[in-house]
Amino acid sequence: MHVMKTLPTLILGCVLALPLSSAAETPSMEQMWQMIKQQQQQLEALSKENRALKSQLNATTEAVEQGRAETYAQGETTAAHTRVGGYGELHYNDLENQRAGGDDKQEIDFHRFVLFFSHEFNEEIRFFSELELEHAFNADGEPGEVELEQAYLEFDLTDSLSARGGLFLVPVGILNETHEPPTFYGTERNPVEKNIIPVTWWEGGAGLSGHYASGLSFDLALTSGLKTSAASDYAVRKGRQKVAEAKADNPAFTGRVKWTGIPGLEVAATLQHQSDITQGEDPDAGSANLYEAHVVWSPGPFGLRALYAQWDLDGRGPASVGADEQTGWYLEPSFKINPQLGLFGRYSSWDNQAGDDSDSEYNQWNLGLNYWPHQDVVLKVDYQNQESPAGKDEFDGLNLGIGYQF
Amino acid sequence: MMIKVLFRLVLLLSFSLVAAAEYEQRPADFVRESFVGQSPKPALVWLSGDLRQQVTRVLGHAPDYLRLRYWHKGERSVWILNEIGKERPITLGVSLLAGRVERVKVLAFRESRGWEVRYPFFTDQFKGVGLQPDLQLDQRVDGITGATLSVRAVSAMVKLALLLDARVSAKHGT
Numbered sequence: 090m091h092v093m094k095t096l097p098t099l100i101l102g103c104v105l106a107l108p109l110s111s112a113a114e115t116p117s118m119e120q121m122w123q124m125i126k127q128q129q130q131q132l133e134a135l136s137k138e139n140r141a142l143k144s145q146l147n148a149t150t151e152a153v154e155q156g157r158a159e160t161y162a163q164g165e166t167t168a169a170h171t172r173v174g175g176y177g178e179l180h181y182n183d184l185e186n187q188r189a190g191g192d193d194k195q196e197i198d199f200h201r202f203v204l205f206f207s208h209e210f211n212e213e214i215r216f217f218s219e220l221e222l223e224h225a226f227n228a229d230g231e232p233g234e235v236e237l238e239q240a241y242l243e244f245d246l247t248d249s250l251s252a253r254g255g256l257f258l259v260p261v262g263i264l265n266e267t268h269e270p271p272t273f274y275g276t277e278r279n280p281v282e283k284n285i286i287p288v289t290w291w292e293g294g295a296g297l298s299g300h301y302a303s304g305l306s307f308d309l310a311l312t313s314g315l316k317t318s319a320a321s322d323y324a325v326r327k328g329r330q331k332v333a334e335a336k337a338d339n340p341a342f343t344g345r346v347k348w349t350g351i352p353g354l355e356v357a358a359t360l361q362h363q364s365d366i367t368q369g370e371d372p373d374a375g376s377a378n379l380y381e382a383h384v385v386w387s388p389g390p391f392g393l394r395a396l397y398a399q400w401d402l403d404g405r406g407p408a409s410v411g412a413d414e415q416t417g418w419y420l421e422p423s424f425k426i427n428p429q430l431g432l433f434g435r436y437s438s439w440d441n442q443a444g445d446d447s448d449s450e451y452n453q454w455n456l457g458l459n460y461w462p463h464q465d466v467v468l469k470v471d472y473q474n475q476e477s478p479a480g481k482d483e484f485d486g487l488n489l490g491i492g493y494q495f
Numbered sequence: 496m497m498i499k500v501l502f503r504l505v506l507l508l509s510f511s512l513v514a515a516a517e518y519e520q521r522p523a524d525f526v527r528e529s530f531v532g533q534s535p536k537p538a539l540v541w542l543s544g545d546l547r548q549q550v551t552r553v554l555g556h557a558p559d560y561l562r563l564r565y566w567h568k569g570e571r572s573v574w575i576l577n578e579i580g581k582e583r584p585i586t587l588g589v590s591l592l593a594g595r596v597e598r599v600k601v602l603a604f605r606e607s608r609g610w611e612v613r614y615p616f617f618t619d620q621f622k623g624v625g626l627q628p629d630l631q632l633d634q635r636v637d638g639i640t641g642a643t644l645s646v647r648a649v650s651a652m653v654k655l656a657l658l659l660d661a662r663v664s665a666k667h668g669t
Contacts, residue, residue, distance in 0.1 A: 150561050172582050207582060215607060243607055248519075251607070267641050302614050349611050352620055353637030385640045464555075464647070 174205035176269040178492035184484035260308035260345040261359040270492020271467040274433035281417035287326035304350025314341035314363040323412035336368035355385040373406030392423035411445030525588035574656040580645035589656040609645030626657035
């Protein structure tokens with residue numbers, strides 16, 4: 090019986106022994122145990138090395154992050170506190186003059202090439218400037234202009250109050266302070282703000298700005314003023330002195346209140362007073378007041394801009410040519426089909442001699458679209474249809490533009 | 496006479512503004528507030544591989560940091576992020592709960608324009624917002640005229656927090 094029980098085991102052992110005896114490299118149980126112990130030791134060594142590498146990596150990363158934080162906190166690098174920015178736009182106008190005998194306007198123009206330079210002296214004091222070249226080429230007989238449009242120091246008095254001194258943009262309108270090409274519809278800036286505000290409008294002096302948690306903000310400015318003249322029918326745009334050895338006999342006081350307490354909505358109003366609109370050079374002219382109000386509403390893809398501006402000029406000089414009242418308004422609805430493509434329409438009406446009954450009013454329709462291949466780059470196309478007073482040029486046609494900001 | 500009136504007006508406005516509430520908060524306090532006083536230890540998420548590419552897409556530029564610190568407990572994660580608006584960094588605290596924005600707060604605002612983004616009338620728009628598969632927010636957030644770059648920076652940081660929250664939540668098994 091014992092033999093019968095062990096016989097199958099013996100046979101099995103013989104069968105198994107046959108291949109083992111023929112493969113010499115197959116380890117024994119003891120050898121396998123040694124191999125396992127060696128592999129275990131290797132795993133432990135690798136694990137230890139991995140922990141050491143992780144520690145070194147963390148230390149290196151922390152050192153890099155610490156260095157970056159210190160550089161930022163101490164402001165040791167000039168590059169961090171001096172910045173360059175800018176914007177620019179090229180325009181093509183293909184406009185047919187509807188006035189008999191008048192010249193058409195077919196023109197390509199690098200209208201604006203602008204550079205911003207800013208520098209932070211510390212957390213509370215900074216400098217900001219804007220240098221502009223208009224129409225590409227500035228020389229005698231050429232249309233270009235080089236202008237200093239902004240150059241001011243700003244001082245933070247509190248978290249919500251700051252003061253500025255220097256040459257800065259007058260706080261009025263929609264476009265005067267924000268006019269980089271990707272920020273507005275239409276190739277050319279709208280004619281109401283151009284002719285009535287008049288953008289771009291900068292003066293030299295001092296200002297104070299503050300804001301509240303409710304979304305209410307204010308701006309006060311005491312600056313140089315306009316200097317219009319009878320030669321230009323007291324048109325306000327011709328009165329910009331651009332702080333170039335500007336006459337400062339009669340300063341301008343500007344105050345603006347703005348509310349942005351609901352995202353997507355801006356409501357603002359500006360009042361400016363100047364005691365003599367010709368800086369004392371024309372006895373037939375006197376003081377002037379500017380009233381401006383606007384709404385910008387952008388709920389989601391929809392947009393609406395509406396603005397009204399009016400100048401009241403005293404004196405028999407302005408009254409004699411109807412320039413005692415200069416007014417304008419526009420309405421601009423828009424719709425973004427997607428974040429990159431937007432459609433707009435605009436109706437504008439303006440009159441620099443609205444004080445009398447003469448035909449001096451301009452009206453203009455614009456329809457077009459903006460395409461933003463990048464949020465800071467824009468391609469524009471729009472069609473304009475203009476109605477002008479008798480005897481004045483009247484341009485209808487296509488405008489194309491390309492612009493950028495950085 | 497006009498100068499005296501203006502001077503008095505400036506003084507009046509200055510005092511009323513100085514008395515206004517402070518709007519900056521230390522990041523550690525924001526974290527503690529978010530976890531009701533019991534902040535977990537911070538963890539780290541490395542921005543590498545496909546995650547780095549997604550972060551680049553959300554920010555519009557490659558991040559200049561290798562990893563980010565965050566705090567995670569249960570279904571809540573809290574992030575302290577920095578992103579330049581127009582010229583200076585904005586520091587933002589973002590608290591997320593179950594993959595959606597619970598609270599957004601500007602902890603430090605250093606820009607000279609775009610101040611509106613500091614206040615709840617702007618940041619409250621992000622409450623309940625989530626992230627779509629195309630890395631866009633799933634609710635509309637209206638901007639502020641004249642503060643486009645600050646609005647962009649805050650929106651990008653909220654998207655970043657949502658993106659990273661989805662990644663680390665998988666790791667934490669929540």
